Amino acid sequence: MNPQVLVVEDEDALATLLQYNLEKEGYSVAVARDGEEALIQAEESTPDLVLVDWMLPKVSGIEVCRRLRGRQETANVPIIMLTARGEETDRVRGLDTGADDYVVKPFSMTELFARIRAVLRRIRPGLAGDVIEAGDISMDRVAHRVRRADREIHLGPTEFRLLDYLMQHPGRVFSREQLLDAVWGSDVYVEARTVDVHVGRLRKALNNKQERDPIRTVRSAGYAFDVNA
Amino acid sequence: MNPQVLVVEDEDALATLLQYNLEKEGYSVAVARDGEEALIQAEESTPDLVLVDWMLPKVSGIEVCRRLRGRQETANVPIIMLTARGEETDRVRGLDTGADDYVVKPFSMTELFARIRAVLRRIRPGLAGDVIEAGDISMDRVAHRVRRADREIHLGPTEFRLLDYLMQHPGRVFSREQLLDAVWGSDVYVEARTVDVHVGRLRKALNNKQERDPIRTVRSAGYAFDVNA
DNA sequence: CAAGCGGGCTACAGTTTTGTGACAACGGCC
DNA sequence: GGCCGTTGTCACAAAACTGTAGCCCGCTTG
Numbered sequence: 001m002n003p004q005v006l007v008v009e010d011e012d013a014l015a016t017l018l019q020y021n022l023e024k025e026g027y028s029v030a031v032a033r034d035g036e037e038a039l040i041q042a043e044e045s046t047p048d049l050v051l052v053d054w055m056l057p058k059v060s061g062i063e064v065c066r067r068l069r070g071r072q073e074t075a076n077v078p079i080i081m082l083t084a085r086g087e088e089t090d091r092v093r094g095l096d097t098g099a100d101d102y103v104v105k106p107f108s109m110t111e112l113f114a115r116i117r118a119v120l121r122r123i124r125p126g127l128a129g130d131v132i133e134a135g136d137i138s139m140d141r142v143a144h145r146v147r148r149a150d151r152e153i154h155l156g157p158t159e160f161r162l163l164d165y166l167m168q169h170p171g172r173v174f175s176r177e178q179l180l181d182a183v184w185g186s187d188v189y190v191e192a193r194t195v196d197v198h199v200g201r202l203r204k205a206l207n208n209k210q211e212r213d214p215i216r217t218v219r220s221a222g223y224a225f226d227v228n229a
Numbered sequence: 230m231n232p233q234v235l236v237v238e239d240e241d242a243l244a245t246l247l248q249y250n251l252e253k254e255g256y257s258v259a260v261a262r263d264g265e266e267a268l269i270q271a272e273e274s275t276p277d278l279v280l281v282d283w284m285l286p287k288v289s290g291i292e293v294c295r296r297l298r299g300r301q302e303t304a305n306v307p308i309i310m311l312t313a314r315g316e317e318t319d320r321v322r323g324l325d326t327g328a329d330d331y332v333v334k335p336f337s338m339t340e341l342f343a344r345i346r347a348v349l350r351r352i353r354p355g356l357a358g359d360v361i362e363a364g365d366i367s368m369d370r371v372a373h374r375v376r377r378a379d380r381e382i383h384l385g386p387t388e389f390r391l392l393d394y395l396m397q398h399p400g401r402v403f404s405r406e407q408l409l410d411a412v413w414g415s416d417v418y419v420e421a422r423t424v425d426v427h428v429g430r431l432r433k434a435l436n437n438k439q440e441r442d443p444i445r446t447v448r449s450a451g452y453a454f455d456v457n458a
Numbered sequence: 459c460a461a462g463c464g465g466g467c468t469a470c471a472g473t474t475t476t477g478t479g480a481c482a483a484c485g486g487c488c
Numbered sequence: 489g490g491c492c493g494t495t496g497t498c499a500c501a502a503a504a505c506t507g508t509a510g511c512c513c514g515c516t517t518g
Contacts, residue, residue, distance in 0.1 A: 385504075385505055385506080386505075386506095387505080387506075388505095419506090419507065419508090420507070420508065420509095422507090422508075422509090423506080423507055423508075426506085426507075426508085427506085427507095430505095448515085448516095
């Protein structure tokens with residue numbers, strides 16, 4: 001079900017970071033340390049997406065690209081290149097060789113996720129995870145629409161992102177600080193209690209009378225989105 | 230409560246083996262002998278995980294996958310495929326169709342359990358990770374939930390931490406002072422008797438009538454959480 | 459057996475935490 | 489500029505939780 005991502009990266013720290021964050025985002029991740037390994041792994045279990053570093057030992061990123069493209073089974077697997085600043089002029093070559101997109105290091109996870117979704121959407125619509133459903137609530141991240149039990153729910157941008165984040169991790173409790181980080185951004189400063197207000201607004205928008213409130217308050221801990229009926 | 234696993238396997242010996250071991254591991258297991266039965270059962274009681282054999286009479290494993298995915302209620306239920314060696318090239322098709330993982334026969338129970346935990350953690354966090362179980366009590370620290378015998382137990386923050394601590398060290402007796410240190414924090418000062426009150430509250434919340442009290446009072450020593458069956 | 463200790467339980471008042479309506483600031487957009 | 493939807497804060501009310509004292513009971517001990 002989850003998109004399989006093959007990460008090709010020789011630098012341990014980055015590889016681990018990518019794996020950790022991608023898995024948290026809901027992807028299944030395999031890591032290859034060099035181009036050779038990458039080709040073998042790609043053959044064994046065709047991934048839905050390949051993230052490949054430009055600079056690699058043994059077989060370069062470009063070469064990995066070319067070979068993946070050259071092989072019948074992997075010819076259409078989308079590829080995103082990771083390039084360091086300064087290699088930018090090579091972008092062209094990267095794209096020429098068959099990469100679908102590139103990201104310049106250093107990049108934020110958020111940006112990377114956006115690119116991944118974009119590429120998946122283009123190449124493999126349906127795998128991008130554009131629609132999240134939970135109970136009678138469905139949220140379309142492309143169309144920016146939320147509906148509950150067949151009626152359209154109007155949400156402000158912040159409420160939308162908040163619900164998005166909560167639904168991404170159903171059942172899990174997040175502290176106000178975590179939510180601020182994830183939804184507002186780690187750079188802006190807002191009162192923790194602001195989260196309460198937005199949760200309140202979200203609830204009001206989401207819940208008809210008689211409908212179960214999907215957002216659970218956990219006293220002195222935070223909030224969670226509960227799936228279940 | 231325990232994750233519900235639906236095993237779809239036509240070979241009797243393997244089905245029984247799986248059921249036996251899964252139940253021992255703490256899952257609730259239902260078995261379907263063929264794909265048709267599987268779809269009916271999945272509809273009746275939405276499982277938390279489906280284990281499906283690749284080769285099945287009537288409706289193939291792949292087809293079961295596809296149909297489960299196609300149906301609203303079961304669209305997000307994680308699926309693990311059981312494939313025989315030699316069908317390996319078909320993995321791709323399996324994953325494409327919507328399986329979240331596959332295990333190649335013959336497999337060890339240990340490996341299977343690891344995969345199950347991994348998949349559950351990925352898809353349904355809270356069903357796999359960070360859960361402590363003891364007898365019919367389970368506590369999920371990520372979701373911040375406690376349940377006993379299928380019913381949700383509501384605990385205040387302190388009660389939650391107290392139970393958490395006791396369950397971490399089952400059988401061991403803690404003095405009131407130790408509990409104050411561990412649960413309240415070594416910096417705050419509260420009466421030792423306060424522990425009694427919280428233990429009382431915890432007991433009241435936890436124990437239905439007729440249920441065995443899992444918290445044991447050790448006179449002039451303290452309290453302990455007893456596992457027992 | 460009486461006194462004393464230890465612990466279960468309840469009541470309650472004080473605190474902390476959360477829900478919410480009001481409001482002013484802001485940024486688009488006619 | 490004026491209108492409108494959105495946002496972050498505040499202040500206050502409501503709800504939930506907490507610690508302590510007090511009372512009672514059973515068991516221990518001398």
